[in-house]
Amino acid sequence: MSEKKHQPAVYRPTGLPHYDGNPLIEALPPILSDDDVARMILHSPLKPTEAERSLPAKLRVHGVNRLTDAVIPxxxxxxLEDIFSQLLRHGYTGRHPFHRDTVAMLHASSTKDIRHSGFKSSASTMTLVGLSGMGKTTALNAIARLYPQTIRHAEYAxxxxIQTQVVWLKIECPHDGSLRGFCAAFFAALDEALSVNxxxxxxTTRLNISIxxxxxxxxxxxxFIGALIIDELQHLNSARVGNxxxxxxxxxxxxxxEAGIPLVYVGTNAMVPLFSGVLRNARRAVGMGVVSFDRFSADDDYWRYLVQRLWEYDWTGSPEPLTTALEDKVYDLTQGNTDFLVKLLTLAQRYVIYEGLPKVSEAILQRVYNEQMRLLHKPIEALRSGDPLQIADFEDMMPAKDQIAQMMNFDTARRARRADLALISNINATSKREKANEPSANPMVPVSKSIDSNIAKEIAESSDLDAALSAEGWIDDKPW
Known part of the structure; x- marks a missing residue:
């Protein structure tokens, strides 16, 4: 159990007038700087020492597993943390526990009573979407852990x-997309959060789904759930018709x-079409913007930085310096997917250690890919081809921006330019040698992929989403 799971309320004014005076917001941790976020989510396992590299092969292969635990900010x-922080706090502004409208909403016995309570929701929605294996769930878990899951209130001002506040609750959409499975997942997650049964x-009762x-x-x-996180939402595609x-x-x-609960949708790109059929669902899905976890390009500074950091975790007898040729080979065999990257590096090291070879080489990487990653060949080859038709055969691998452009044209959440990647890369620097291997001082670049939002406004106000999309030429007459 995380040490932050349960926490007595400690109130800290933020200095923002629309936040201060609300115990649900003041009990949250302070709003973090980028520096704080990077330091707190970084998880850098112990790197192998020369003594560890001298251990017998049967011991060294156990060390290789530490590579999979690394979280590189x-x-x-x-x-993601910036948007999640805003989502939580703004969602609570409309749910001040001492406000008359909130009290009326809490004591409403029906939907009709809620609608006549005077309560006005301030909740919004954020969406994490992207390729399988790009670290969506890992990233969100790291961000959620910056907050206590439950806060116990006793007295304010x-x-x-007397209130138990659940700051966030994360559930996984059932594999069959069933309503009963969703309900079971919610109740189990709430019991876990509250440490009750x-x-x-x-x-186990005979209550129907509606109840x-x-x-x-x-x-x-x-x-007062601050954010309901729904992971693996693409599983809803498996729901039986009418179920x-x-x-x-x-x-x-x-x-x-009606309840003012902020929502976080998480899933592969296969979940995007779920929102295309119902206009209000589509508009809600992009409330706070879409955080897209698409694969990295070969020349992306962050990809190169990630490869460099993970390459340092080498348990072979004679670690090979990361050359441009090796970087190119790694990208070719992983196509910018972080999960494929970790698999390739760990499998290659195990192969070298078991076979008694001196180091990882381009030939070793290729052999491991050929022999031990066969199940991934088709999706990787599809990505390598760049052919939309091939990529479309693997629905959850289609880049999120391509699917979203087919659904609606909207202004994506603009990523604030971060001052300096060196701030992040220096967090775990322990020697001049490590600093020398880090990326250039300012590899961060502004993301300028915003789309004209005038068209998005016209689409959002349309009563027929499919007709509006067809008029703009984003979809054809065939259903998705």
Whole structure:
């Protein structure tokens, strides 16, 4: 259990008038600088020493597994934390626990009562979408862990305030996309967050789905859930016809509108079409913007930096310096996918150690790819080809920006230019030798991929999304 899982409330004014005076916001940790975020999410396992490299092969291969634990902060982590921080806090501005409208909403016994309570939601939505293996879940877990999951309140400003606040709750969409599976996942996650065994018992009752969803909405309101994180949302595509896909998406919208719960959608690119059929779902999905985890390009400074950092974790007898030729080979065999990168490096080192070879080479990388990564050949070859038709055969591998452009044209969340990647790369620097191997002082570049939002506004106001998209030439007459 994380040491931040449960925490008594400590109130810290932020200096922002729309935040201060709200105990749900003041109890959160201070708003972090980019420097703080990078330092706190960095996880740099111990690097192998010469003594460790001299151990028998059977021991060294165990060390190789440490490479998979590394979390290297990149610009996208800073961007993600920035949006998540805003999502949490702004979502609480409309749910001041002492405000009359909030109290009326909390005690409403029906949807009609909520609508007449005077409560106005300030909740928004953020979406994490991208290729499988690009670290979406790992990144979000690292960001969520910056916050305590639950906060216990007792008194605020001299008045009693007995309340358990669930800052975030993360659930995984069931593989079959079923409503009952979603309900079970929610109750289990809430029990885990509160360290109780209470709400999961609801699944043993004969309550129908409608009542269970109402109970979920009530619990979200009662515990002031700051953000509901729904991972693997693409699994909704597996839902049987008439068994809940539209019902669940509409429930999410209602949860945000009527209970004021901010939502975080997480999934592969295969989830994007889920939002194209219902206009309000599409508009909600891009509320705080889309954080896209597409694969890196070969010349991306962050990709090169990531490869350099991971290459330092080498348990072979004679570590090979990372040359341009090796960098090119690594990219060719992974196509900028971080999960493929880690797999390639760990498998290559194990092969070298078991075979008694001196070091990892281009030939070794190719052999490992040919013999041990066969199941990944088709998706990697599709990415290598750059052919949209081949990539489309692997639905969750299609770059997110391509799918989203087909759905609607919107102004993507602009990534703030970060001052200096050297700030991040120097965090774990322990010697002049390490500093010499780090990327240039300012490899960060502004991301200028914003799209004209006038067209997005016209589409968003259209009553027929498909017709509007067809008029702009983004989709053909065939369904997705």
């Amino acid at each position: 990149l610009e996208i982590h800073l961007h 001299g008045r009693p305030f 209470q709400y999961s018992k609801l699944m 269970l969803l109402q109970r979920i909405a009530q619990l979200c309101r009662s515990f 809940g896909k539209e019902t669940l998406l509409n429930f999410f919208v209602t949860l945000s509108n």
